Amino acid sequence: MIQKQNSPIQRGWLRRNALPLLLFAFLVLFPFIVGAITDSSPYGVVRGDRMIMRGESVRWQSVLIEAYILIILAMSYNLLFGFTGVISFGHALFFGTSGYVLGLMLEYTAIDTTLALFVGAALGIVLCGVLALVIGFVTLRLKGVYFAIFTLAVAEMFYIFFSRWQLTRAEDGFAITELPAWLDPSQSRINFYYLSLAAVILTFVFIRRLVNSPSGAVFKAIRENEDRAQSMGYNTLNYKLLSIMFAGMLAGVAGLLQVILNKKVGPELLGVSYTVDPLLMTIIGGIGTFTGPVIGAGGLHFLDVFLRDAQINLGGVVIDIANIWALLLGVIFILAVIVFPFGIVGTWQRWQARRHRHPEKPLPDAAAGQD
Amino acid sequence: MTDALLSARGLRKTFGGLVAVDDVSIEIAAGMTHSIIGPNGAGKTTLFNLLTGRYHPTRGVVVYKGRDITALPVYKRAHLGIGRSFQITNLFPNLTVLENARLAAQALGKDNFRIFRLATSFDSYIRRAYEVLEITGLREVAALPANTLPHGGKRKLELAMILACDPELLLLDEPTAGMASEQVPELIQIIDRIREQGAKTIVMVEHNMSVVMNISDRITVMHQGRVLAEGDPRQIAADRMVQAVYLGELYDLPKGESA
Numbered sequence: 001m002i003q004k005q006n007s008p009i010q011r012g013w014l015r016r017n018a019l020p021l022l023l024f025a026f027l028v029l030f031p032f033i034v035g036a037i038t039d040s041s042p043y044g045v046v047r048g049d050r051m052i053m054r055g056e057s058v059r060w061q062s063v064l065i066e067a068y069i070l071i072i073l074a075m076s077y078n079l080l081f082g083f084t085g086v087i088s089f090g091h092a093l094f095f096g097t098s099g100y101v102l103g104l105m106l107e108y109t110a111i112d113t114t115l116a117l118f119v120g121a122a123l124g125i126v127l128c129g130v131l132a133l134v135i136g137f138v139t140l141r142l143k144g145v146y147f148a149i150f151t152l153a154v155a156e157m158f159y160i161f162f163s164r165w166q167l168t169r170a171e172d173g174f175a176i177t178e179l180p181a182w183l184d185p186s187q188s189r190i191n192f193y194y195l196s197l198a199a200v201i202l203t204f205v206f207i208r209r210l211v212n213s214p215s216g217a218v219f220k221a222i223r224e225n226e227d228r229a230q231s232m233g234y235n236t237l238n239y240k241l242l243s244i245m246f247a248g249m250l251a252g253v254a255g256l257l258q259v260i261l262n263k264k265v266g267p268e269l270l271g272v273s274y275t276v277d278p279l280l281m282t283i284i285g286g287i288g289t290f291t292g293p294v295i296g297a298g299g300l301h302f303l304d305v306f307l308r309d310a311q312i313n314l315g316g317v318v319i320d321i322a323n324i325w326a327l328l329l330g331v332i333f334i335l336a337v338i339v340f341p342f343g344i345v346g347t348w349q350r351w352q353a354r355r356h357r358h359p360e361k362p363l364p365d366a367a368a369g370q371d
Numbered sequence: 372m373t374d375a376l377l378s379a380r381g382l383r384k385t386f387g388g389l390v391a392v393d394d395v396s397i398e399i400a401a402g403m404t405h406s407i408i409g410p411n412g413a414g415k416t417t418l419f420n421l422l423t424g425r426y427h428p429t430r431g432v433v434v435y436k437g438r439d440i441t442a443l444p445v446y447k448r449a450h451l452g453i454g455r456s457f458q459i460t461n462l463f464p465n466l467t468v469l470e471n472a473r474l475a476a477q478a479l480g481k482d483n484f485r486i487f488r489l490a491t492s493f494d495s496y497i498r499r500a501y502e503v504l505e506i507t508g509l510r511e512v513a514a515l516p517a518n519t520l521p522h523g524g525k526r527k528l529e530l531a532m533i534l535a536c537d538p539e540l541l542l543l544d545e546p547t548a549g550m551a552s553e554q555v556p557e558l559i560q561i562i563d564r565i566r567e568q569g570a571k572t573i574v575m576v577e578h579n580m581s582v583v584m585n586i587s588d589r590i591t592v593m594h595q596g597r598v599l600a601e602g603d604p605r606q607i608a609a610d611r612m613v614q615a616v617y618l619g620e621l622y623d624l625p626k627g628e629s630a
Contacts, residue, residue: 209487209489210486212489212490212491213486213488213489214482214483214485214488214493215484215486216486217470217473217474217490218474220463220466220470221466221474224464224465225463227461228457228461228462228463229463229478230444230446231423231449231454231455232449232478232479232532232536233478233479234446234483235447236446239483242484
């Protein structure tokens with residue numbers, strides 16, 4: 001009986017979520033699918049008593065891990081920018097800070113490696129949250145551009161500090177040599193692949209939950225009209241602090257993954273490109289949509305991967321795309337903004353909404369008859 | 372007077388060298404509908420913003436229920452039961468009509484930081500939102516984005532949102548601003564219904580004289596930053612000085628009215 005009652009609901013749920021579930025299954029099986037197609041092992045190649053990360057499957061795992069990291073970063077940026085309407089130019093600050101905290105913990109303390117990993121990760125994320133709250137508390141009273149400029153200044157300050165700090169080897173940064181074998185992407189990449197996949201999914205679910213909560217409703221109200229939200233009784237500063245705190249912590253998660261993947265910590269983590277990239281990815285994908293940053297970040301990353309090493313042959317003149325990549329990215333961005341003024345997902349949603357509203361209009365009599 | 376819900380004493384507000392409001396004292400009695408009128412630049416809107424907390428006065432105090440609220444920020448006043456509407460339509464444009472009203476209903480509740488529950492799982496706020504949409508005749512369009520409403524609909528949503536907060540004191544800034552004249556009676560009906568609902572006190576800045584004369588219990592006339600006259604609609608309409616500066620020859624009291 002109970003099963004009979006439940007099954008239509010479950011079937012409905014399955015059908016509604018068919019696409020994300022299929023995508024999830026594909027991403028879980030991805031290392032094995034690529035392995036089967038290219039006849040390479042998803043675990044790498046055995047050499048003596050250890051694994052060497054060689055072969056197409058492990059190579060593509062890194063490509064996807066890079067995409068996951070950018071997606072988390074873009075989603076965290078979208079929480080603040082797309083859902084709360086706060087434009088920050090200093091998002092790289094959180095990305096780099098957690099990376100440095102983890103790196104310092106692993107390489108500069110004598111604690112056991114596994115413990116250092118967990119403590120470093122937790123500390124990095126917490127510090128990002130605290131940093132976000134402090135910056136927010138000082139500056140979120142400022143509006144729009146002033147806040148953006150202030151965050152840019154703080155991020156640049158950190159960038160300059162870490163480019164000069166001799167302890168962390170200034171501009172060169174330092175390599176991560178100690179990682180537990182089960183996580184080390186140069187020994188067991190597939191484990192790290194699944195960890196990153198889990199991080200993306202959890203971030204996605206968390207942000208959707210947060211945005212659909214009563215606080216998330218206020219985020220959107222602030223984005224739409226902060227004065228009005230205040231006059232209704234919302235102390236909007238608190239909600240903006242909540243938003244920037246979570247955005248900072250999630251960007252911190254992305255920073256941790258980046259450091260583990262590249263096994264290197266350096267000031268480039270704090271560079272302005274880790275602010276601008278998620279901004280562009282969010283705009284192209286769709287500001288204030290859940291899937292927009294996923295599509296924007298994933299799409300741009302794959303364009304990057306596929307096009308960067310390609311060559312164009314124009315009547316005997318060979319152009320390396322790598323040399324004109326920045327230019328090409330600019331053109332893609334301009335085209336995307338013209339074709340999709342609300343981002344890919346946002347424009348799609350508007351188009352869908354219009355399509356669904358239209359069929360009712362030619363039938364006013366039928367609608368009137370129902371009432 | 373002891374029954375004043377909101378009172379201001381000696382309010383002065385200057386912007387640089389300009390004195391927008393000069394030594395204004397006003398008492399809003401509980402349960403009354405009190406209109407503030409005056410020609411453009413008389414300081415009505417500034418006075419209004421001083422009462423709502425958007426501006427803080429250069430001098431003077433604002434007292435609500437015996438409590439000095441002069442320095443209280445806008446959102447805290449909302450928690451004391453003061454709600455305001457806006458002259459320029461001021462909604463959450465890309466959210467649905469229902470979500471606009473629901474946000475208003477949620478504002479003074481205690482669930483705003485429950486981040487692991489869905490906003491739509493709090494039935495009482497949704498019920499309240501539908502209630503106020505019913506009162507303002509917007510229930511049919513609840514699912515549309517607010518910016519797709521016609522202007523009159525937006526003005527009604529303004530009222531719905533301030534109603535949803537259930538304030539004791541409603542501050543209405545030109546509720547009929549920009550509305551087509553045939554839509555005005557409908558809006559007056561809504562305001563009337565709000566007044567009937569309970570012990571609501573309304574302070575209103577309004578240009579439309581027929582609205583003011585019809586629904587006000589008391590009228591304050593401002594001119595050049597000062598209070599020129601105060602009284603009930605009949606007294607104001609009869610006041611020579613008010614006629615001279617403001618009403619001109621245009622307004623005659625409706626015949627046979629006995630208020």
